[in-house]
Amino acid sequence: MSSSPFDETRPPEPPRRRRRRRRGPRRGWGGGGDGSREAFMVPDVEFASYYDKPVVKAPPWGHEVAAYLVLGGIAGGSGLLGLGAQIAGLPKLRRNTRLSALGAVIVGGAALVADLGRPDRFYNMLRTFKVTSPMSVGSWILASFGAGAGITAVAELDRLSGERVPLGPLRKLLQLLEGPAGVEAGIMGTPLAAYTAVLLSDTAVPTWNAMHRDLPFVFVSSASLAASGLAMITTPTAQTRPARALAVLGVLGDVVAMRWTESQMDPTAAEPLHHGHPGAMLRWSERLAILGGIGALLGGGWRPTAVLSGAALVAASTLTRFGVFEAGLESTKDPRYTVVPQKRRLAKRRAEGVVDDSITTAG
Template identity: 45%
Template sequence: MSRTSQTDVRLDGTRDLRPDREAITRPGGPRARGERLMVPKADFRSYYGRPVLQPTPWSDHDIAGYLFLGGLAGASSTLAAAADLMGRPHLARAAKAGAACALGGSLYCLIHDLGRPARFLNMLRVFKVTSPMSMGTWILSAYGPPAGLAALTAVTCRFPRAGRAATVTAGLIGPAVATYTAALISDTAVPVWHDAYREMPFVFAGSAAASAGGLGILAAPVTEAGPARSLALIGALTEYTAVRRMERRLGMVARPLKKGRGGVLMRLGKALTLTGAVAAQTVARRDRTAAVAAGAALLAGALCTRFGIFHAGLQSSRDPRYTVQPQRARLEKAEGEGSRS
């Protein structure tokens, strides 16, 4: 009896191999050159266009407000420390008070989103360097007391030495407060936030600096607002450069930053920030009314940018193509490199 499998026998009785089994195999795995594929290439799609990711439960007035106010608080403390060293008492007092108020608003937004204040305190039970949420909780806990003490001593004009020490401490922690939220949202699966992990800290740092500079320009006398104007200009240029680089590198994933609600807010934020920075360096140097307008534009621009990034992330998580297509591109790239090797 022949050992030839029936699958090798044609209807006409011949025992030649069927054409679809004539595969020439070579070392290098199942995708080696010369092999004929028997199964169609896998095509990764979402199920009936449904989102691949679970919808983000965060609300914009809580989390986007938390992102904006936290950045404003941290950068304002750094500006206050610089103003103290440069002998600008009115600017330093305004920045310290603004930092304390922004910190209070930021904590309110965070705790309101968590639902119960105890949840914030429970996060202090863990110190995990690899967790942005854990590190952010400890950063806020270390920053809050000196920022509050610096504002209190500035307003009451009492205990100047303690106030000066608190101002320096808050100023040193301020940059971490202004930027740790970038690591926080980049550590999620939301495509726009996750893929922009390289540029997001610079975007947040620039936005925070622009908003703190705007607050200083708005609240301090024109004669003392020089450091605030410089900070606003540096922040605006940093934010603009980082956003442009982020949009180019992300490619199609950056589409929510240009289209839809997120795109509208991003364009509005860019226009307000650049306009405010230019006005701060020109007409706001001499006219108090122009200084108020420039400061308000910078604050509004930073607010729009944070809300724009937030809504762009939500849009990218709802549309499955922003999750599927980058994964497909990475798989094809890895397969191409494997075939060349």
């Protein structure tokens, strides 16, 4: 037994109480019986986490990011629709979609910068190009689309003002670049509408991650709804035939893609899409999309019906993106949305005989 100079100042330990051994038959945990029926030693599992903290940390994104998702879809869809109007020779539809694309990019970029906190954080993302980073790729997509949309919108504004904008010798260059810029904006419109879905699903948020294969199709269809609906509101019906056709296709794609996405998800991970505030938004999104599509198909040639149908389509697209965004945040609050799908994936791998990796064990 070792000794220490501090042993002299150590207070004496209290005497230990000796436990008395009980005699007789051991009783069961329930307070009676002969022990043949034992109670469960481990209670039912409750999904919890250390210190009552979520298993997955929610991303620090506010509603500015959700607004950026909506505006990015409007911009991308408007760029594509503007290219169609450019090819079809519909000047009013081309002008309105180009101006809508630039306006959505400007407001959406402001919302993104507001969430980032400082504008230089966005500029710094353009210093490198990293293929494996959705944020890096998305920043370049946004910048490329913004350049093309900016050139076409300035050309439209100059034409709308009767060429009174003091451009000087730059007007010839602007007119020369207008056509290629419109093509570039139309081509980059689809990646702009889809990359935000990759940005969400590339996180550890349970509901978003469970949608990673199919969410881009939902967002592209949603962008078609928003852009075509806005074009139906701002453009005379004589030139909205391409917008109405895109609206009908967008409604079919949106409803089918959302239903298919939910069917491919783990049932537990899909629960936030059906419950609470996100579930209500997504249900109303589907209803408004169907109503707007019917209005565009049957009554889009009448101005009041076109405006109401367009407003319904824009609202449907907005509710879809806000609903998916809110559902993902809700899924980080309950550990079961993380634990239950993981256990199901583990059981599936074991059933398939995959037991020689770091995820499963042979035991």
